[in-house]
Amino acid sequence: MLVIRDLQAFIRDEKQEAKQILCGVHLTVKPGEVHAIMGPNGSGKSTLSNVLAGHEGYQITQGDVHFEGKDLLTLSPEERAAAGLFLAFQYPVEIPGVNNMYFLRTALNSIRHHKNLPPLDAMDFLSLVKSKMKEVGMDEKFLSRAVNEGFSGGEKKRNEVLQMLMLEPKLAILDETDSGLDIDALQAVAKGVNTLRNGTRSFIVVTHYQRLLTYIVPDVVHVMVKGKIIQSGGKELAEALEAKGYGWLENEAEV
Amino acid sequence: MANNYIKQLVNKQYEYGFVTAIESDTFAPGLSEDVIRRLSHIKNEPEFLLNWRLRAYRHWLTLEPPAWAHIQYPKIDYQSMIYYAAPKVKTDGPKSLDDIDPALLETYKKLGIPLHEQGRLAGVAVDAVFDSVSVATTFKSKLAEAGVLFCSFSEAVKLHPELIETYLGSVVPYKDNFFAALNSAVFSDGSFVYIPKGVRCPMELSTYFRINAANTGQFERTLIIADDHSYVSYLEGCTAPMRDENQLHAAVVELVAHDHAQIKYSTVQNWYPGDEEGRGGIFNFVTKRGACRGVHSKISWTQIETGSAITWKYPSVILQGDDSVGEFYSVALTNHRQQADTGTKMIHIGKNTRSTIISKGISAGFGQNTYRGLVRILPTATHARNYTQCDSLLIGETCGAHTFPYIETKNASAQLEHEACTSKIGEDQLFYCRQRGLSEENAVSMIVNGFCKKVLNELPMEFAVEAQKLLEVSLEGSVG
Ligand SMILES: Nc1ncnc2c1ncn2[C@@H]1O[C@H](COP(=O)(O)OP(=O)(O)OP(=O)(O)O)[C@@H](O)[C@H]1O
Ligand SMILES: [Mg+2]
Numbered sequence: 001m002l003v004i005r006d007l008q009a010f011i012r013d014e015k016q017e018a019k020q021i022l023c024g025v026h027l028t029v030k031p032g033e034v035h036a037i038m039g040p041n042g043s044g045k046s047t048l049s050n051v052l053a054g055h056e057g058y059q060i061t062q063g064d065v066h067f068e069g070k071d072l073l074t075l076s077p078e079e080r081a082a083a084g085l086f087l088a089f090q091y092p093v094e095i096p097g098v099n100n101m102y103f104l105r106t107a108l109n110s111i112r113h114h115k116n117l118p119p120l121d122a123m124d125f126l127s128l129v130k131s132k133m134k135e136v137g138m139d140e141k142f143l144s145r146a147v148n149e150g151f152s153g154g155e156k157k158r159n160e161v162l163q164m165l166m167l168e169p170k171l172a173i174l175d176e177t178d179s180g181l182d183i184d185a186l187q188a189v190a191k192g193v194n195t196l197r198n199g200t201r202s203f204i205v206v207t208h209y210q211r212l213l214t215y216i217v218p219d220v221v222h223v224m225v226k227g228k229i230i231q232s233g234g235k236e237l238a239e240a241l242e243a244k245g246y247g248w249l250e251n252e253a254e255v
Numbered sequence: 256m257a258n259n260y261i262k263q264l265v266n267k268q269y270e271y272g273f274v275t276a277i278e279s280d281t282f283a284p285g286l287s288e289d290v291i292r293r294l295s296h297i298k299n300e301p302e303f304l305l306n307w308r309l310r311a312y313r314h315w316l317t318l319e320p321p322a323w324a325h326i327q328y329p330k331i332d333y334q335s336m337i338y339y340a341a342p343k344v345k346t347d348g349p350k351s352l353d354d355i356d357p358a359l360l361e362t363y364k365k366l367g368i369p370l371h372e373q374g375r376l377a378g379v380a381v382d383a384v385f386d387s388v389s390v391a392t393t394f395k396s397k398l399a400e401a402g403v404l405f406c407s408f409s410e411a412v413k414l415h416p417e418l419i420e421t422y423l424g425s426v427v428p429y430k431d432n433f434f435a436a437l438n439s440a441v442f443s444d445g446s447f448v449y450i451p452k453g454v455r456c457p458m459e460l461s462t463y464f465r466i467n468a469a470n471t472g473q474f475e476r477t478l479i480i481a482d483d484h485s486y487v488s489y490l491e492g493c494t495a496p497m498r499d500e501n502q503l504h505a506a507v508v509e510l511v512a513h514d515h516a517q518i519k520y521s522t523v524q525n526w527y528p529g530d531e532e533g534r535g536g537i538f539n540f541v542t543k544r545g546a547c548r549g550v551h552s553k554i555s556w557t558q559i560e561t562g563s564a565i566t567w568k569y570p571s572v573i574l575q576g577d578d579s580v581g582e583f584y585s586v587a588l589t590n591h592r593q594q595a596d597t598g599t600k601m602i603h604i605g606k607n608t609r610s611t612i613i614s615k616g617i618s619a620g621f622g623q624n625t626y627r628g629l630v631r632i633l634p635t636a637t638h639a640r641n642y643t644q645c646d647s648l649l650i651g652e653t654c655g656a657h658t659f660p661y662i663e664t665k666n667a668s669a670q671l672e673h674e675a676c677t678s679k680i681g682e683d684q685l686f687y688c689r690q691r692g693l694s695e696e697n698a699v700s701m702i703v704n705g706f707c708k709k710v711l712n713e714l715p716m717e718f719a720v721e722a723q724k725l726l727e728v729s730l731e732g733s734v735g
Pocket of ligand 2: 175
């Protein structure tokens with residue numbers, strides 16, 4: 001599904017100074033697997049997610065990424081989306097004046113277009129989106145609001161999950177979709193992921209909390225520190241981190 | 256990073272840039288009292304009008320073009336311009352569509368404006384002004400049943416001279432400014448509307464202006480009078496051929512709303528904007544003003560300004576009647592080398608007068624976009640209220656946005672609210688949309704449309720979709 005080899009990337013800050021953020025990431029995700037990525041603040045988890053989705057703010061200096069055999073790094077963000085890659089953003093952006101339903105329908109039909117499927121008409125779309133909204137526990141009134149505008153933190157995250165359910169990606173990256181959620185919302189997010197799990201669809205779940213991983217049980221847990229994955233293991237690794245923090249791993253890594 | 260979509264500001268061909276091959280009667284270039292007399296004579300105008308033109312001309316000679324706007328352009332040579340060009344007709348003027356040159360009908364068809372009444376805009380009465388003269392007005396009989404007068408300005412001068420004499424220059428006096436004086440001296444045609452007392456105009460009225468002839472200035476005048484308790488919605492649209500030279504368009508629009516009357520005036524301005532390098536394009540220097548003379552009267556201006564090399568216009572409202580309402584909703588888009596200096600004036604005179612200003616400026620390429628607005632509260636205007644919101648959206652690093660909101664309050668009971676914000680079209684917004692599968696162009700047009708939503712909502716339904724498309728086309732190529 002996804003093979004990342006020795007990925008290195010930097011960004012230029014306001015002073016135009018290059019700042020290395022990804023320092024050689026290796027990661028392989030097979031079809032149907034759920035991978036969790038944990039790691040301290042600022043270690044590069046969101047950067048990795050953004051680079052995979054094609055954010056043009058980062059310069060890639062080394063490494064390659066293959067997605068279902070395709071060279072992912074040569075594709076535009078929209079081509080990656082069409083190929084089945086989805087990113088639930090850590091900070092979903094607001095788009096004032098753009099109707100949420102219109103946005104969702106345009107997105108869905110763009111992706112259907114790439115798949116050579118006919119666009120969904122308004123009626124079919126509406127019944128589909130309403131059923132998905134029920135799954136994530138979103139009120140229908142959010143359809144007529146502007147995209148994320150004035151949404152609470154939790155509402156934005158639910159909206160991300162709604163989009164994921166609508167677009168049915170092959171690989172979904174969830175960047176801290178669980179942060180700032182109440183218990184019900186957390187379960188709604190987990191349910192969203194679990195209903196999509198079908199043995200071939202893969203997930204990368206970025207999180208700080210073991211709690212989410214009790215609902216979405218991962219196949220592999222990775223720890224990212226300073227732009228590198230320094231440890232990988234089973235779901236018990238997440239439990240160990242919860243108990244001990246990152247210190248012991250960082251020390252180990254430096255040895 | 257941002258540069259890869261900004262760098263490629265490529266030109267989308269202006270769709271309306273064709274020229275109609277048609278014989279026309281034109282004056283030699285140049286302006287003098289003699290030219291004005293000939294013009295007035297051709298049009299068979301009454302004495303009062305000729306005298307008014309001449310007074311305007313003499314006043315104009317004493318004026319200098321205004322220099323305060325945030326625009327730059329070469330000096331205009333007023334003696335090298337042609338002041339009258341009219342498509343040749345066999346008779347005095349077209350009596351019906353059958354008298355109109357088929358080439359003209361074809362032109363309007365290409366522009367998407369069918370002059371045949373069974374056309375696409377079936378619920379809309381159209382007056383078409385080609386170069387200097389009105390060539391057709393549709394749905395006349397249906398409007399006449401309601402008592403609505405809708406005709407070319409020239410025709411109104413012939414048929415209703417008393418209305419013209421009463422109202423002409425009563426809102427925009429010829430002394431108002433340089434371009435208004437010039438227009439008053441040489442205007443050749445335009446549209447006239449009168450809605451009698453208590454009548455709600457049964458359909459949208461609209462005028463399409465088309466400049467065709469080379470080297471001609473277009474100086475049209477629009478006069479709309481809404482008598483007590485009447486209502487009218489009016490829309491103007493404009494296009495011009497692509498030419499390497501600049502052409503001057505200096506129009507005047509006057510609106511008068513009596514007691515409880517409402518006028519809704521919408522503009523979709525798509526004059527040729529010039530090419531990528533800033534060659535050619537229309538200089539659009541326009542004076543538009545409405546007078547809310549009566550109590551509880553209301554005038555709304557809605558404008559979508561996407562064309563012209565230079566736009567200089569400030570549709571304004573004089574809120575004279577107590578409880579009258581003035582509104583200004585504007586989207587001004589400048590791409591490539593276009594410059595726009597536009598805004599409004601709300602002059603509060605009566606008690607409890609209210610005004611709303613929503614201005615959305617969008618700049619791309621090397622476009623320069625200026626909002627200039629004045630809210631003036633006179634001592635008599637107790638409890639006047641104004642709400643102003645002017646937002647700018649920048650696409651790329653090479654364009655500019657400027658806002659000059661002026662406020663003058665001479666009455667302490669006034670309530671004024673002002674909001675302004677300038678934002679860059681967010682790379683994060685673009686990335687978000689593209690991550691969801693939208694192409695970059697679709698993403699930009701969606702974000703821009705969202706930004707303009709409040710203004711687009713004010714357009715008559717028949718035109719909202721076209722305006723949206725126009726924004727898309729005008730931005731096409733602003734991203735790579
Ligand atoms: N545009 C930018 N300019 C400068 N530095 C940046 C920029 N974007 C990211 N960084 C830096 O890159 C590093 C990694 O950031 P990233 O957002 O990937 O971390 P993260 O692991 O997702 O952290 P968190 O757990 O807090 O979300 C941080 O030090 C951050 O400040
Ligand atoms: Mg992060």
